[in-house]
Each structure stands twice: as C-alpha cells, then as structure tokens.
Amino acid sequence: MRLRDRMFLLLGGTGGIGKALVDSLVQEGSRVVVASRHPESIGHREGVVPVSLDLAANDLDQQLERLTEAYPDIDGVIHCAGQNRFAGLAMMSAAELGAQLDVNLRSAMLVARHFAPRFEKAGSSAMVFVGSTFGSIGFPGYTAYCATKFGLRGFTEALRRELADTSVQVIYIAPRATDTDMNPEAVDALNRALGNRVDTPEAVAAAIIKAMKRDQRRCFLGWPEKLFVVINGILPRVVDKAMLKQLPVIRRFLYAKTES
Template identity: 35%
Template sequence: MSGKMVLITGAGSGIGRALALEADRLGHRLILVGRREEGLRETASSLSRKARIVLADVTAPDGREAIRAAAGEEGLDILINNAGRLASGGIEGLKDADLAELVATNIAGPVALTRDLLPALEQRRGQVVNIGSVFGDIGFPYFALYSASKFALRGFSEALRRELAPRGISVTYIAPRATRTAATENFRALIGPMAMALDDPDAVARHAWRAISARKREQFPKSRERFFVALQRLRPQLIDRALAGMAKDPAVIAAARSAETGEKA
C-alpha cells in the first residue's frame, strides 16, 4: 500500500504531523490541512516529496469547501480526521464557548467533512480514518466533555463503517492513549496524580499506519489500556469503582482545579 493520496486534518503539529511524516515514509502523497500556516509549512518542509497545503478550519463551511476543492483536484484515497481539541477539569468549570468549540471540532467537523468528501472517496473505494482516544471507551473523571466527544466519534465510526461498506469505503477508528504533544499542557497537572502514561507521537503514528494500511476496523494501543477497554466493555462496574475512587483523591481534585484555571499544580 503506497502512492495513495492522503488528506490529514490538524497536520501542523502533534499526532497529525507524525501521521504525515509516517505517510511520507510509506510513499504516500499528502494534502495537509490545518488552521495555522506556519505549522503546516513546518510539516511540509520535513517531507521527502511536495505536499499540498490547505489553510482551512474544518468547523467552517468555507473551510470545508476549500478542502473539498483540493481533494477534487488531487483525488483522494484516505481521509484522516485528526484535528481535535481537548478540555479537562471539573464539569462546573466548563464554559459555554469551550463546549461549543470542542463539539464543533471533535464531532461536527469530522462528520461534515466526511460527508463532503464522500464523492472523492467513493471514486477510489477509499478509506475514512477517525483519530479517537482510549477516552472514547473509558470515560475518565475530569475529562467528561472530551470523553463524550470521543465516544461520539467512535459511534460515528461504527455506524459509518456499516453504512459505507456496500460502497467500497472502509472506516478505521484509531484510539491512542494520552500522547506527548502541545495539547498535553491542557492537562499536565493531572498526569502525575492520575498516573497517566504518555506515548510519543511518532510511535503512535507508526502503530496507527499499520492499522490504516490493513484497513482494520479499529486499533487500540499495545498497553494496559487495551485490557482496560476490554474490561470496560465486559465489566464496566469494575472501572466505575476504580475511577470513582481516583476522582475523590485530594491530589486529583486539586490537579483538576488547576487544569480549569490554567495554573501549575
């Protein structure tokens, strides 16, 4: 599997950039999408072949139209819905503007962009890849909104897979655990108290591309989290007890309050 045309949203940093670099190593051609030109150009400069840059916001109709036009000109084999936002802290500290922006980026944007790019994908019996999270299976305290958005993306992926299968389009859901990116700053105070393990984005990208290349239905990290996901599906009450206990830990509560205010714990 090489020489495919791959479109990646949120390609200017973090997992998106790592996915682009790995795609380039595998011999694919790239359309890099994001809101920040500097980040996209940095990604493009690290590639071995020229990539097309599309400066666009997936939550805006005119942004999606620019993406659709680029895909129409280049053709499209793989759409990777990677752009996302993260929110942490207690639910009482959540602001309406943050709620609306996260839902628009993590749910509405991928759904609308996938809809808009279906004609291009259908021409090549392509593939939709949604970058979710382990938090989309295991709802973590103090990540309620983020978990909700990834649960929604996982449900969208599952339903879409069944809907598009007769049209020859596959859907792959990728669920990494916490990853060491700039977004980590949003929940740094919670990493220690919640005993989180963070993966390197390059390792996440290599693991993800193995699933993408095989057109697998879903992929989870090769770590203890895979076991916890299975346990969550079979015996959710056990996970309830463990995470409810964590949620009442004074150190976790203090860290969650710090995450809400942006202070360093």
C-alpha cells in the same frame, strides 16, 4: 491498505501526532495535503502541500468543495484533529463546549459526508479517524472531550456498517495518553501521579500507519488501556469503583489552578 503513490488529506497535521504522521506518510511514499487554519506554519517540503481549512467554521462544507476541486486526486482522508480542555464541566464556557463539538465530532461527520460518495465512485479509498481511549472510558475532567470522542467512535462504527458493501474503508484508531503540546502541565503531572503510561507522538503515528497497512477496522492502543476498554463495556461498575479511588488525586490537579 496501500500507502505508496496515494494522496491523503490530513486534518490536524500541525499537532503532535499529526506532525509525526506527515513524516511517516511521506516515508511510505504518500503525498500529503495538510489542512490547517494556519497553513503557513506547516512549511514546504517534497510530498507535502499545506492548505487552509477551518474545521470549526460554519461553511466547512463549502471549504471542502473548494479543496476537492483544487486537489481531485485525494483518495484518502485522515481525521486527526482534536481539541480538549482538562476542566470540570462547570468551569467550561458554552463556547468551549461548542468548539470541542465542532472540531472533534461535527467536522468528522461533515468530512465523511463530503468524501464518502466521492470515494465510493472512485472504487478504492479510505477514511481514517483518530479517536481516543476516552472515547470508550469516561474520565473526570474530560466530560466534553469524552462526549465528542464517544460520539466519534459511534459515528465511525455506524458509517463503517453503512458502507460495508462498498470499497470505502472506515478505520477508527484510539490512542491512549500521548505526550503532545495539547496537554497542560497539570495533565502531565496527573499522569505521573496516577502512573499512567504516556506514548510519544512518533509511537502513535507508527501504530496508525501499521493499522492502516493491516486494514484494521478498529484499533485501541496501549496496555492495560485496551483491557480497561473491554471491562468498561462489560462491567462499568468495576471502572466506577477504580475511578472513585482515583478521584481525590484527579481533583487535586483538576482544581489546583482555581484554588491557588
């Protein structure tokens, strides 16, 4: 995929990975339209255009119409937005469940529905979706997040096959644990206790750029996480047993706040 002299719409550009992606894309010679509910927080710099967009809004499709009218040169989309909460399912409100579904999955589907026919007519374009290792491996404390990321992975796979005879590229990239502000201290402590490796946002952004340049249809980041993805798909009981051994440690951090 060519990155120079292209205009990408970046969704989730104010998060840790998103901010690093903005820097990487600009360095590659791309122009970036960064969409956020709070565009004033993005600031102004050469090659970057902040715009207002609410991925959880009921009128997202209308907002996308207005956006493409204002920026008709957009020829690539990177969906890097996401919400999560480390909590037991019973501890989550219906509103919190709905917010994760809206931002993590529904918005990706509406964005793809909006841009796919436009990109197909344009003749050369790409849609990149940033998922998660938790889109392939269910993890305690992330039931809702896993559900949305499993859905995103399935959606992009089906969409890629639906557009296989067109020029539209559909890419799915799944990072492992990443050091961003989205993670509360309990999650950081849990990762340390379990010995999980954690990537920097810059490392993840570099891997995403690399996957885009190589036109990788799907890319799973991190070792041994990518191995666990394969094992979980073939022999899920093996992962069940491993998770069972970890469950007391996970619960210690999962319920620490409610028990204190």
